Amino acid sequence: MTNRSKQAQNKVTATDPQLQQFIEIESQKQRFQQLVHQMTEVCWEKCMDKPGPKLDSRTEVCFINCVERFIDTSQFILNRLEQTQRTRGSFSETIAD
Secondary structure, X not given: OXXXXXXXXXXXXXXXXXXXXXXXXXXXXXXXXXXXHHHHHHHHHHHOOOOOOXXXXXXXXXXXXXXXXHHHHHHHHHHHHHHHHHHHHHHHHHHHO
């Protein structure tokens, strides 16, 4: 995206909160789809020995555990980033005072 198109987008989103909300929702959808794709790829490589018409119980359990660990790890990272941002935000506010 060029600098000019970024400026134009900033003007549009600044004047149209509904459009800004729509863009944010679509961005969240895209991030979620990327996360699902990444999770599928990781768990497929880890758990799937040879594709067949049905999943055996060992493979099914592996997929369940993989997805749960992936979600747990993603949530941990998000919580840590939020915590870091809050800490930096309060640190910045203290410096500004």
